[in-house]
Amino acid sequence: MPLLTRRAFLSTAAVAAQTRRKQPPNFVFIMADDMGVFDLGCYGQKLIRTPNIDRLASEGMRFTDCYSGATVCAPSRSVLMTGQHTGHTTVRWNASVRTGGRVALKADDLTIAQVLKGPEWRDAFDDTRGYATAIFGKWGLGEPDTTGLPNDHGFDEWYGFLNQQHAHSHYPKYLWRNKTRETIHGNLNDQRREYASDLFCREALHFIDRHRYDPFFLYFTPTVPHAKFEAPELGGYAKENWPDDAKNYAAMVTRMDSYVGRIMAKLKECGLDDNTLVFFTSDNGGTFEYKPFGTMGPLRDRKGAAYEGGTRVPMIARWNGKIKAGSVSDFPWTFYDVLPTLADLADVRGIPNNVDGISVAPTLFGKTQDPNRPLYWESFGGKEGFHQSVRRGRWKAVRHGLDGPLELYDLTADAGEARNVAAANADVVKKIEAYLAGCRTDAVEYPVARRRR
Ligand SMILES: [Ca+2]
Known part of the structure; x- marks a missing residue:
């Protein structure tokens, strides 16, 4: 990589000092799949109910100008994990343009999880920092037997879909638990008893329970409301005079919302409310087309496109007592800022010098940052x-x-x-x-x- 394109990480020491404590904060990064900005009540949605996410926004900061890492799934996740934009990160599209095959993270790509483990872990595989790390949901950055597996990139625990095509079914016959392919017996023989995203939520709650005394990073990335549009129950939407896809889509968004409610309740139950920073976002622009929902709002185009509809996503950050409740920010930032932000707040030194992002911690705490910094996709x-x-x-x-x-x-x-x-x-x-x-x-x-x- 040419030296000119590298951006050294500038530590915002003042911010880190402000948040330094005996135990570093926990991070919960919740990411929906293909959800549009305007699907959420707190962004103006009238027909789909999202009370828990709306509450998250009223208790934290809501961003009007936040962007995913890319216009589609895999590269957006690569950007999020590596802190590099799509002009540098390893996975730049859902498939290789050269071969059409999947591209995996390289062995030496460092992820947020590795960074939070600290340099000690990276150099000696010595888990001295103690951040417990987990991802439940969709990964998309490496197939079996490649260099791109979550457990080889800093995650202690992993359960979900490696492959994005596989993730198109919400009733899979198997999921990966770490490096083992685990049969979902309730979905064999055409049964539909185990909804994948429900399983991911169950894992997330269990993880929080078990790690209430450790600093942890939980990356919770269910596959709702991505197509195909199927929800275990339609709830109040069953009686609406909408097309079936719209009823299912709304039910999937509301189901995502219920996961947020359950995670917040679990954090409170475990006494972690004051020391946990929770993010909610979506992995790329919305895509669902049912006009009354207005998923895309005024934005041009949708998922996959160069225009705002491709990358503008909802983003909420909530940290009780630290981030001003009910605040709204129009500061433009994006997924490659997440790694340096979490590293800053965790007071981790020595993050990779090929990271393109900056810490947005000052913005989270109400300070002003340069709105003219260019963002790239x-x-x-x-x-x-x-x-x-x-x-x-x-x-x-x-x-x-x-x-x-x-x-x-x-x-x-x-x-x-x-x-x-x-x-x-x-x-x-x-x-x-x-x-x-x-x-x-x-x-x-x-x-x-x-x-x-
Ligand atoms: Ca997606």
Whole structure:
């Protein structure tokens, strides 16, 4: 990686000192799958009920301008885990552009879980720091017998789907428990008795119970409300005059909400309410199409796209007594900031120097950070082919192909990215083009064709 594209981690010592205590904080990172920003009551949803997530927002900080790591699943998770954007992280699309096969994290890719274990663990596999780590749900960053397995990337405990196609069924016949393939007997012979996301929630509650005296990092990533649209029960939605998919989708969102309620109740029951930072988000932009729900709000396009609909996600951060209850922030940040943020709050030193993100802890505690820091995404395939997006302050830039013309949108005046104002803002275009020139490296699995000039 060229030296210029590396960004050294700047420790915000003051913030770390402020939060330092005998026991570092616990982190619970809850991530829905394909949920849209506007599916949640706290973002204006009227038809789908999400009381627990709404309460989380009223007790914490809600972000209006937060972004996933990528426009689709696997790369977004790679960005989240490595703290590198899609121009640097190992998994940049759901499949290799070269072979069509799955791409796994490399053995030397360091994840949040490894970072929280501390340098001692990385160097000597000596678990001296004591952060207990778990992921329950969807991984997407390595198949069996590859270098990309959760247990080889800092997670003590893992239960769920390795493969994203496998995750399309909510009643799987097996799931992975660490490196063992575990049969789900209740789903054999066409039975549908074990809903995968319910199992993940059960594991999450059990994990919190067992680790109430350890600092822990729980990455809870159920597969709702991703297609296919099937919920174990429709509840109050059964009587609605909606298409079946819409009833099931709403029930899946509300089921996700119930998991949040159960996790919050468990944290309280274990006396961890004051020392646990809980995040809620979604892994990429929404995708469900039923007009009355308004899943995409005013945003242009949806999951997979370069425009705001591809990457804008809900984000809530709640930490009782630390983060101001009921606050709202429009600070633009994204998944590659999560690793440096958690490392900062846990007071972990020596995070990888190839991390692209910054700690957003100051924002969480009500301080102001530079809103003009550029944020970067790249995507491959789909109807748009290779494309790049940049958010910089009020501006959003989109480019199709490495040497395509830059489209520019002013999000403050045009949330739906309908009017390309590049021609009238040559200075902004120039700045963003200069940023784009040095912000990424090529990757063997994701070749990008350059047009002949
Ligand atoms: Ca997804």
